[in-house]
Amino acid sequence: MEKVVLITGASSGIGLHTAKLFQVKNWKVxxxxxxxxEAAALRQIADIECFRLDxxxxxxxxxxxxxxxxxxxxxxxxxxxxxxxxVGPFEAASQSEIERQIETNVYGVMNxxxxxxxxxxxxxxGIIVNVASMGGRITFPLYSIYHASKWAVEGFSEALQYExxxxxxxxxIIEPGPIKTDFYDRSMSIxxxxxxxxxxxxxxxxxxxxxxxxxxxxxGSVVAETIFRAVTxxxxxxxxxxxxxxxxxxxxxxxxxLFLPVIRRAVVK
Ligand SMILES: NC(=O)c1ccc[n+]([C@@H]2O[C@H](COP(=O)([O-])OP(=O)(O)OC[C@H]3O[C@@H](n4cnc5c(N)ncnc54)[C@H](OP(=O)(O)O)[C@@H]3O)[C@@H](O)[C@H]2O)c1
Numbered sequence: 001m002e003k004v005v006l007i008t009g010a011s012s013g014i015g016l017h018t019a020k021l022f023q024v025k026n027w028k029v030x031x032x033x034x035x036x037x038e039a040a041a042l043r044q045i046a047d048i049e050c051f052r053l054d055x056x057x058x059x060x061x062x063x064x065x066x067x068x069x070x071x072x073x074x075x076x077x078x079x080x081x082x083x084x085x086x087v088g089p090f091e092a093a094s095q096s097e098i099e100r101q102i103e104t105n106v107y108g109v110m111n112x113x114x115x116x117x118x119x120x121x122x123x124x125x126g127i128i129v130n131v132a133s134m135g136g137r138i139t140f141p142l143y144s145i146y147h148a149s150k151w152a153v154e155g156f157s158e159a160l161q162y163e164x165x166x167x168x169x170x171x172x173i174i175e176p177g178p179i180k181t182d183f184y185d186r187s188m189s190i191x192x193x194x195x196x197x198x199x200x201x202x203x204x205x206x207x208x209x210x211x212x213x214x215x216x217x218x219x220g221s222v223v224a225e226t227i228f229r230a231v232t233x234x235x236x237x238x239x240x241x242x243x244x245x246x247x248x249x250x251x252x253x254x255x256x257x258l259f260l261p262v263i264r265r266a267v268v269k
Contacts, residue, residue, distance in 0.1 A: 002047075004072045005231065006030040006065065008055055008112060009082030011039060013181030014131060017220035018079055018227050023048050025228060030068040030075070055082045055108030061115045069119075077127040077231045078116050080109045085146040085183065087207075088191030089199040097191055098145050105149035110156065117164065124168040127231050130157045131174045131223070134244035138251050138259075140267055141206055145191075161238060172230040172237075176223045177213075177244030184214035202268070209267045218243055 005022050009015040010031035019031040023045055031042055032053035039050045049071055053064035068075055086093055086101040109130055120126025135143060136150035154173060161171040181187075226242045241248050251259055 001074075002026060002028055002072075003076040004028040004030065004068065004074050005077045005079060006032060006068050006075055006116075007079040007081055008032050008053055008108070010042070010050070011035065013183060013187075014176070014179060014220040014223045014227075015079070015081040016042070017224035018081065019048060020045070021221070021224040021228055025232075027076075028072045030064065030071075032064045055080075055111055056103050058111050058115065061112055065115055065119070074123075075116065075119065075126070077129065078112060079129045079131065079227055079231075080112050081131040081227075082108055083131065083149075084187040084189065085143065086189045086191060087142050087146065087210075089142065089196075089203065090144045092193040092196050092199065093145055093191040094193075097189060100189075101145045101149050102152075105146070106152045106156070109153055113160065117169070120169045121164070121167045126168070127170045127172060128160075129172045129174060129227055129230050131176070131227070132157070134175045134177045134241065134248055136173075136175060137248055138263070140210060140263065142203065142210065158238070170236070173239045174223065174227055174230060175239060175241045175244055175248065176226075177242065177247065178217035179223055179243065180215060180217045180219050184211055206268050209269055 005027050007015050007019050007029065010019045011033035019029050019042065022029050029048045030051055031048050032051045033039060034052065034054045036050035036052050042048055043050050051064040051067045052060055054060050065075065083105045086097050113128060116126070116128065130153055132153040133150040135147050136154040139147045157171050157173045164171065223242050226240050230240050
């Protein structure tokens with residue numbers, strides 16, 4: 001029996017690569033996104049269906065799950081990939097930007113989990129893959145709100161795995177380092193506050209280095225491969241770093257007084 005995966009944020013980047021990889025591996029793929037009408041090329045691919053799903057709209061999540069079950073009669077894995085970044089000095093961010101960040105990156109993941117868990121529980125199996133970030137374990141300046149969202153995904157996922165293990169449900173966390181996608185472009189919301197110039201010099205010394213890391217990173221296919229492994233390796237492993245192994249190892253080994261200055265020197269020039 002062929003298996004079925006539902007992926008959020010499959011319109012570009014990591015989500016799009018993941019949808020295509022699962023299809024190549026003979027899975028049926030519910031590639032969900034906010035604007036499926038714009039995914040003409042993806043819709044041409046056999047065994048990929050594009051359904052509308054905005055992670056901030058629980059109705060759309062229910063409808064996409066139900067459409068997937070209607071089409072293929074089962075869901076074996078869900079990949080919570082949708083996300084974006086609010087970037088800039090914390091002081092420059094408006095309350096509504098912060099809320100949108102948390103609503104998408106944190107509540108979005110929780111919303112999808114809440115909708116799929118009853119189904120997985122009933123089947124006594126299922127895998128939820130949450131695409132967090134290496135930024136859910138370490139931090140960089142100008143990403144404070146994004147980090148808050150990804151640290152939340154890490155904590156949420158780790159706690160949830162205890163609760164659902166006995167129902168045969170696994171929670172996996174993917175921790176990508178910099179990956180070249182639309183993340184560093186259209187998916188980035190830059191915070192600016194009128195009259196606030198105190199951080200301009202710091203932003204000018206920092207932002208290009210952070211952008212450079214993204215623009216020179218590998219493409220989303222490396223993350224897609226890792227997501228596929230997380231879904232299929234049958235292991236009880238929970239965290240999967242991608243292009244982030246070294247820095248996460250350093251974080252584990254070094255105390256703050258050594259680790260934080262290294263990061264500062266690397267990104268604030
Ligand atoms: N690129 C990196 O360096 C990196 C590193 C670590 C973690 N990540 C994480 O990887 C995930 C995917 O990002 P990416 O790098 O592939 O960037 P991307 O190409 O910009 O993809 C982001 C996806 O999220 C979707 N999305 C945003 N808000 C949504 C919402 N409310 N409902 C449904 N979909 C929504 C976007 O859809 P639209 O087309 O509708 O905008 C897009 O499909 C994100 O969670 C990101 O935080 C990325």
